[in-house]
Amino acid sequence: MDFLQPASWAEALAAKAELPDAVPLAGGTDVMVELNFDLRRPAALLDLTRIPELSEWETSDGTIRLGAGVSYARIISELGGTLPGLAMAARTVGSPQIRNRGTVGGNLGTASPAGDAHPPLLAARAVVEAASITGTRFIGIDEFFTGPKRNALKPDELVAAVRIPLPTGPEQFSKIGTRNAMVIAVAAFSLALRPDQQAVGTGIGSAAPTPRRAPAAERFLAEALAESGLWESRGDLPESVSAEFGSLVRAAADPIDDVRGTAGYRLHALAVMARRTLAWTWRDYQQARPAMRGA
Numbered sequence: 001m002d003f004l005q006p007a008s009w010a011e012a013l014a015a016k017a018e019l020p021d022a023v024p025l026a027g028g029t030d031v032m033v034e035l036n037f038d039l040r041r042p043a044a045l046l047d048l049t050r051i052p053e054l055s056e057w058e059t060s061d062g063t064i065r066l067g068a069g070v071s072y073a074r075i076i077s078e079l080g081g082t083l084p085g086l087a088m089a090a091r092t093v094g095s096p097q098i099r100n101r102g103t104v105g106g107n108l109g110t111a112s113p114a115g116d117a118h119p120p121l122l123a124a125r126a127v128v129e130a131a132s133i134t135g136t137r138f139i140g141i142d143e144f145f146t147g148p149k150r151n152a153l154k155p156d157e158l159v160a161a162v163r164i165p166l167p168t169g170p171e172q173f174s175k176i177g178t179r180n181a182m183v184i185a186v187a188a189f190s191l192a193l194r195p196d197q198q199a200v201g202t203g204i205g206s207a208a209p210t211p212r213r214a215p216a217a218e219r220f221l222a223e224a225l226a227e228s229g230l231w232e233s234r235g236d237l238p239e240s241v242s243a244e245f246g247s248l249v250r251a252a253a254d255p256i257d258d259v260r261g262t263a264g265y266r267l268h269a270l271a272v273m274a275r276r277t278l279a280w281t282w283r284d285y286q287q288a289r290p291a292m293r294g295a
């Protein structure tokens with residue numbers, strides 16, 4: 001097996017163009033498991049860890065550009081307050097060792113329906129920046145996941161970064177597993193409120209062939225909040241609204257029975273997580289009431 005170790009992004013893209021079968025290697029927490037279990041025997045590995053740009057993040061024009069090689073540990077320590085939904089998800093990934101090595105780019109590369117970064121990226125309407133020697137393509141996160149462990153990358157493309165609009169309201173992430181740590185999600189859910197646009201974002205994990213949003217639930221909640229003036233008043237949420245939101249999130253899922261849980265359990269859990277994350281985000285929204293309001 002060849003081991004390619006480009007020192008620059010241009011070299012990495014050139015290597016991928018020349019050898020499209022070369023398997024990119026970031027933290028290696030998925031790739032090395034596959035190699036060790038002999039599930040994969042690629043002709044070449046393309047080590048991306050020496051490319052400085054991939055491990056950088058920056059903010060501009062209301063968007064964070066998160067390099068594909070930024071680890072979960074750094075998302076937690078450097079972006080915990082800025083991207084709360086993604087940071088909450090990052091805290092649930094594996095163990096400290098996995099969070100030190102594992103990256104969002106690698107999570108997107110694997111494109112597992114259970115990848116924990118995916119629900120908050122969906123809820124935030126992130127955009128994946130895919131690059132090749134011919135240029136850069138921006139892929140909406142909705143279009144990125146094309147099947148179980150399949151994504152929209154072309155053979156000569158690499159993920160350069162993911163662009164995440166800066167949150168303008170509270171975000172939450174909830175994950176159910178068979179134990180509290182080092183666990184693949186049985187089901188996961190992410191919620192983001194965007195009061196500036198009176199919009200709602202959702203992301204469902206581990207309960208469909210791909211990570212996906214719940215668009216009908218998003219529309220319902222955004223409209224219910226608008227019709228009752230709750231975006232402005234920040235009054236208490238009617239129970240009927242959160243119950244219907246939970247039902248619509250459940251209806252958006254399409255889970256299977258597997259070793260980690262049954263489809264029925266996943267559906268039930270999603271409705272519960274949707275209601276709970278809504279209660280938590282709404283409480284945060286109420287507590288963040290502008291100081292002037294009601295004065």
Ligand SMILES: Cc1cc2nc3c(=O)[nH]c(=O)nc-3n(C[C@H](O)[C@H](O)[C@H](O)COP(=O)(O)OP(=O)(O)OC[C@H]3O[C@@H](n4cnc5c(N)ncnc54)[C@H](O)[C@@H]3O)c2cc1C
Pocket residue numbers: 023024025026027028029030031032033048068069092093094095098101102103104105106107108109110114115116117153157158159160182183184185
């Ligand atoms: C013990 C253990 C626990 C885990 N727990 C969790 C968990 O709780 N939640 C969770 O979501 N995951 C978990 N994982 C899976 C893994 O840690 C994550 O998927 C992680 O995000 C992978 O990132 P990485 O940088 O290690 O990717 P790698 O293993 O280096 O790569 C993963 C895939 O992405 C591709 N890739 C990497 N970078 C790029 C790029 N820039 N462009 C294109 N393709 C690229 C690789 O070729 C490969 O196909 C766990 C893994 C282990 C071993």
